Amino acid sequence: xxxxxxxxxxxxxxxxxxxxxxxxxxxxxxxxxxxxxxxxxxxxxxxxxxxxxxxxxxxxxxxxxxxxxxxxxxxxxxxxxxxxxxxxxxxxxxxxxxxxxxxxxxxxxxxxxxxxxxxxxxxxxxxxxxxxxxxxxxxxxxxxxxxxxxxxxxxxxxxxxxxxxxxxxxxxxxxxxxxx
Numbered sequence: 047x048x049x050x051x052x053x054x055x056x057x058x059x060x061x062x063x064x065x066x067x068x069x070x071x072x073x074x075x076x077x078x079x080x081x082x083x084x085x086x087x088x089x090x091x092x093x094x095x096x097x098x099x100x101x102x103x104x105x106x107x108x109x110x111x112x113x114x115x116x117x118x119x120x121x122x123x124x125x126x127x128x129x130x131x132x133x134x135x136x137x138x139x140x141x142x143x144x145x146x147x148x149x150x151x152x153x154x155x156x157x158x159x160x161x162x163x164x165x166x167x168x169x170x171x172x173x174x175x176x177x178x179x180x181x182x183x184x185x186x187x188x189x190x191x192x193x194x195x196x197x198x199x200x201x202x203x204x205x206x207x208x209x210x211x212x213x214x215x216x217x218x219x220x221x222x223x224x225x226x
Contacts, residue, residue, distance in 0.1 A: 095212065137169050138178040145187035146194075153190040 073081045090111065094104050122132075141163040145154045154162060160176050177184050182201070186194025 092212075097213075134169060134171060134173060134175075135179060137167050138163065138175060138180070139183060140168070141166060142178050142180075142183040142187035146191055149187075149190065151190045151192065153186070153188045153193065156188045159184065159188055 073085070090107065093099065094107050141159065144166065145159065145162060148154070159178055160174065163178075164174060178187065182194050182198045185197040
């Protein structure tokens with residue numbers, strides 16, 4: 047948008063700060079480790095998929111990412127609660143798989159994940175999850191597998207379009223044409 051507003055350099059900074067002012071507090075208020083992981087992964091993917099980055103730097107970035115992931119797993123196993131949390135997520139997915147098997151087309155009904163999960167969960171944690179913490183699994187188990195696939199398509203389609211635009215040489219990403 048900054049190319050359409052004068053002066054472009056100042057407006058670029060303005061739009062960047064505006065975007066950060068809107069989104070960063072929202073993401074910080076989630077208090078989720080996955081927010082940090084997703085933002086980092088998206089930023090690194092955007093950086094290392096840029097055509098001007100040489101393969102040597104891409105390989106170095108990939109190796110650094112593997113070291114960071116290994117360090118995170120080591121920390122989670124020895125000092126954090128990350129492994130127990132991952133076990134709970136696996137139990138949520140198990141419940142979703144059972145619901146998908148029992149009600150493949152129609153789903154168990156919205157809200158039935160909680161009741162079913164509390165009856166069949168295998169973990170000893172007293173946590174009572176209201177949903178499976180995964181929107182695709184939630185739709186597939188509670189509204190049916192076709193709904194889960196539709197939700198997956200809805201989430202992936204904009205990413206595919208952005209990926210295609212990222213590698214188009216003739217057009218710039220997010221180019222806006224105003225016709226008055």
